[in-house]
Amino acid sequence: MKHFEKIQTLLPLGYLYLVILGIIKETAFFYQLDINILKYSSIMDVLISPIATLTSNPIVFIIITIILISSFYLPDFLFKNDHKNWVRKIFELKKTKTDLGNDEIKNYYLFISIKFLAVFLLSVYLGYGVGEGYTISNRIKDNKLKYExxxxxxxxxxxxxxxxxxxxxxxxxxxxxxxxxxxxxxxxxxxxxxxx
CATH class of the missing domain: 2.30.30 (SH3 type barrels.)
Structure with missing residues (x-):
């Protein structure tokens, strides 16, 4: 329950981070179409862009949901498995059990979990924007769009x-x-x- 309380205090910063990710995704998409999207966006568009991205494609929604759930349980997983070499390499863990108490170790693993979530979300949003923009721009150049x-x-x-x-x-x-x-x-x- 302590993890939940700590995560709850970070929610406003988390939403601000999501808004920034939404801006990055939209900018990466529209840049490839030679459009500065910020000139054509209202503040409401900016605020709802991360939510719109989440709900625009069921695969993206499932991936981000899995990432969120995984990062919630990651500190406990790291605490139980930090003695394994593959866990240490993937998450770049420092040796903690000898120098720190259990609460400090769990706080360290919570920080690692938040860092993992931030990097993974950045990868998903940026990749989605670049990939979608690249595909659309190529379809425009090759005249392969669907006119529906x-x-x-x-x-x-x-x-x-x-x-x-x-x-x-x-x-x-x-x-x-x-x-x-x-x-x-x-x-x-x-x-x-x-x-x-």
Whole structure:
């Protein structure tokens, strides 16, 4: 229970870290499309970006859930198995049992667990942003996008598009037959049709 109380005190910092990870993921994705996403984002987009990333893909959600659960139990695992060489090498553990008391050792392992969680989350968010951006930019260059949406403007015009991303203010899309990314404000779109 002590671990839970210590982790609870770190939750605000953890959420701030997640917001930073969300910004990194969005920036890595949109950079490959030559868009500075921070110019097109509201503060609400920035605050919900880490949650949106978590829920956007079930595989990402499962991976991050496993990481969170693993890091919660990691200090106890390290305390029980720190005598094993492979555990020492993977987590770069110092010899602790001779110099420190049990509480200090558990605090050290809690720090290792938080460090493990931070590095792993950074890897997932950055990898997801870079990978998704790279894939989309290559599909745009090779003209291999799927055009599954029809944007109907308030003016009565419409376009068949590949919808790349949305936020609270803008739609980011590529028009059928073109290779440039267009940005349209949400207020200018009457509705979106999904084409099957």
């Amino acid at each position: 949406h029809k944007l109907n403007y308030a003016t009565g015009e419409s376009e068949i598009v590949s919808l790349l991303e949305t936020n609270s203010l803008y739609y980011f899309y590529v028009e059928k037959g073109k290779q440039s990314v267009k940005i349209a404000p949400i207020g200018g779109i009457k509705n979106i049709e999904i084409i099957y």
